Amino acid sequence: MKTDIIKILKCPLCGGKPLKLEAVVGLYDEYRDGALLCGTCNYSFPLHEGIADFLAEPSPEILEEQKASSREARIKTEDGSEFFINPETIEKFSKLFLSLPKGDGSYFFKEGGSFQNFSEGSHRFFDLFDSWNIKPGMKVLELGAGFCWASREFAKRGCEVVAVDITDYLKVADLYLKNGLYFERIYADMDKLPFEKDSFDLIFAAATIHHSSDLDKTFKELNRVLKKNGKIILLNECFIGIFEKPQQHAADFGYNDHYYPIWQWQKVVKESGFSKVKVTFLSFLKDYIARKESRGLKAGLKLKLAKAIIGVPLIDKLLSIVLIPHRIFFRPRSILIEATK
Ligand SMILES: [Zn+2]
Structure with a gap:
């Protein structure tokens, strides 16, 4: 974490600000370990390995999802060995993580491979990226950033990026920081973001917002932290046809996936204060x-x-x-x- 971000941070519990940073500069010219203190409610938000943790008093859904990801997410090698996602695994498989989402053509990105989903869907992001008019200096928030590959792409274009997630997959970002590309990483609940209003030009999320059990609450929160004329871009969300049966696959693993029909997304986004909502059916x-x-x-x-x-x-x-x-x-x-x- 660098000090610039403190300007837009506020306490997610009581709304107090500014938060007081008590930490020392370590690797990658950032504050790596310490805490951010709220002078109003006295809560101390830990800062560990450069990532500030604002998940104080996490909801039961977040706890369930964190458990699911630490239980289910792992890398399986061709010989059947399994590696849970942790700093050692990230270091061991750094080449794979750095090649996300397209992949390096290896086993992991092919049928049955641990990263197959990423490689299959990667064209959608890259087909659209240039049409989003991304400019240097834009303040971008990525929700559900996971392994941070999209945050990396925005940072490469010179944007000031904050990657938010509830899992420690964010630690993958150290691989980019090591190579001189910087962006902020924060653990936070998308319904209780630790940011001031009007903080971002763009909010990007891939396959994230459908984890919300209350779309109305989530979109109001996104609207709050977005600047006037700011945009949200949501890719790979889960939808359900009006006559379709809910798919329970991911929910069975405790990931809190919710399948909302298209009309419901549109309605909630509009009612949360957004002026224009555009739904594009991408080429199947x-x-x-x-x-x-x-x-x-x-x-x-x-x-x-x-x-x-x-x-x-x-x-x-x-x-x-x-x-x-x-x-x-x-x-x-x-x-x-x-x-x-
Ligand atoms: Zn507070």
């Missing part, structure tokens, strides 16, 4: 191709046809439009939500 053909290619399967007729269609963007777009009702009612697939305050 691109997803299909990425999925097949990352699995290294032989190109069959369907894959060739899909590639021929996306070669003609107009047809791809028309096909996407024609299938919107099907996606609203039965199977939404990947959708982008953007909203402006």
Whole structure:
């Protein structure tokens, strides 16, 4: 943690500010270990390995999710050995983490590999990134930053980034800090963010907000910390078709995934004070191709046809439009939500 961020921090328990930093500078020219003290309620938020922990009095859902991730998340090697995500594992597999989300083409990113989800979905982020008008100096908050690969991309563009998560996956960021790229990391509840109002130009989240059990509360909080005309960009959230049965897969592992229909997302975002809400149905053909290619399967007729269609963007777009009702009612697939305050 560097001192610049203190300007926008406030106590998530009582709203008190400024917080007093009691720590010493260590690695990577940042404060690594110590505490942030709230002068109003006297709570001391620990700072450990550069990450301030604002998860004081975490909700039962957060505790459950932290337990699930420490229980379920691990790296499996080809010979069947398993490594839980911890600093040693991060160091041992640093090359893999640094290559996220696309991957390095190794076993881990292919069918059945621990990082398959990342490589399969990575095209969505990179296809869209340039269209978001990212400029140096922009203040970006990433929620559910996990292994921090998106925060890394924003930081590479010169943005001032704060990566927030509830798991210690944030420690992966040390791999970037080591290479001279800096961004802040913070443990916090997205419903009780430790930031002043009007702090950020952009909030980005990939597959995060659907963990909220109260979308209304979450979006009001996002709206609060966002500057006027600031944007939220949500990618890879979970949706459910109006006539679709809820998929319980992830919830079975205690991850608190909630599948909301598209209309509910739109309604809540609008009612939380955002002026414009845009829902984009992303090309399911691109997803299909990425999925097949990352699995290294032989190109069959369907894959060739899909590639021929996306070669003609107009047809791809028309096909996407024609299938919107099907996606609203039965199977939404990947959708982008953007909203402006
Ligand atoms: Zn306080």
